[in-house]
Amino acid sequence: GIQVEQSPPDLILQEGANSTLRCNFSDSVNNLQWFHQNPWGQLINLFYIPSGTKQNGRLSATTVATERYSLLYISSSQTTDSGVYFCAVLSGSRLTFGEGTQLTVNP
Amino acid sequence: SAVISQKPSRDICQRGTSLTIQCQVDSQVTMMFWYRQQPGQSLTLIATANQGSEATYESGFVIDKFPISRPNLTFSTLTVSNMSPEDSSIYLCSVPGGEGNIQYFGAGTRLSVL
Numbered sequence: 001g002i003q004v005e006q007s008p009p010d011l012i013l014q015e016g017a018n019s020t021l022r023c024n025f026s027d028s029v030n031n032l033q034w035f036h037q038n039p040w041g042q043l044i045n046l047f048y049i050p051s052g053t054k055q056n057g058r059l060s061a062t063t064v065a066t067e068r069y070s071l072l073y074i075s076s077s078q079t080t081d082s083g084v085y086f087c088a089v090l091s092g093s094r095l096t097f098g099e100g101t102q103l104t105v106n107p
Numbered sequence: 108s109a110v111i112s113q114k115p116s117r118d119i120c121q122r123g124t125s126l127t128i129q130c131q132v133d134s135q136v137t138m139m140f141w142y143r144q145q146p147g148q149s150l151t152l153i154a155t156a157n158q159g160s161e162a163t164y165e166s167g168f169v170i171d172k173f174p175i176s177r178p179n180l181t182f183s184t185l186t187v188s189n190m191s192p193e194d195s196s197i198y199l200c201s202v203p204g205g206e207g208n209i210q211y212f213g214a215g216t217r218l219s220v221l
Contacts, residue, residue: 031207041144041197043212045108050207086149088210093138095201095210097149 002027002091006098013077013105021072021101023087031090032063034072037100038083046072046085077105109134109204113213120190120220127186128216130200135180140210141173144197153198156183190220 003026013019025032034046047054047061049070054061058077063070074081084100110133120126130139141153153173154162162175176184187194199215 031209033210035212041215041217043199043215045209045211048207048209088150090208090210093155093203093208094152095140097151099149 001094002029002089002096004087004089004096004098006085006087006101008101009099010102011104013103015077015079015105015107017077017105018073018075019077019103021074021085021087021103023070023072023098025068025070025087025089027068027091028065029089029091031095032070033088033090033095034061034070035086035088036081036083037086043086074103077103079105079107081105108209109136109202109211111200111202111211111213113200113216115216116214117217118219120218122191122220124190125186125188126190126218127184128198128200130183130185130213132181132202134204136202136204137180138203139177139183140201141175141183141185142199142201142212144199144215146195150199153185187218190218192220194218195220 005024036044049061049063051065058075060073086100087098112131114129139156142150144150153168154164156162156177174186197215201212
């Protein structure tokens with residue numbers, strides 16, 4: 001099956017800092033999504049981005065499908081950005097998740 | 108987008124018992140998915156629930172342990188049977204919708220087995 005790798009596994013930032021999270025995938029995909037899982041376990045859709053670049057406030061994402069990677073940028077981080085960020089790819093009807101990046105933003 | 112209601116939000120259960128988790132969607136969907144997230148781990152697909160047919164289970168998951176019902180196009184249940192502490196996880200349902208089959212998730216059921 002398709003492999004999804006995320007890096008870094010853990011990231012600690014001071015409030016106000018910027019960061020880049022990476023997602024590599026091993027095969028062509030129909031869909032790529034970024035999620036934020038808050039401390040209560042809820043998965044929040046951030047981006048649907050099979051290719052190209054999208055921005056939503058302080059967050060933006062870029063997927064280069066031909067090179068099989070996606071990047072999630074977080075600018076001016078806030079403590080509320082803390083949690084786990086997952087990349088997930090859809091191949092056929094199956095959604096496969098990466099292992100996630102645990103982000104901690106300290107005040 | 109799809110609005111998904113999942114119940115219960117959390118439960119603490121005794122080993123050997125069973126728990127049924129409900130997932131209700133605000134629109135009709137062909138497929139519903141059930142995931143498990145063990146502590147500190149990523150999400151793993153348990154099975155795909157199609158209305159009118161038996162669920163399709165992923166490798167490592169069996170119907171006797173995780174029976175699934177799908178009585179109509181807006182509702183599904185997942186039962187965790189004969190629970191052990193290793194079943195302590197977050198269980199989530201999801202449905203596809205909209206552009207590119209974006210996957211939407213319920214808020215999850217946090218299960219602890221003593």
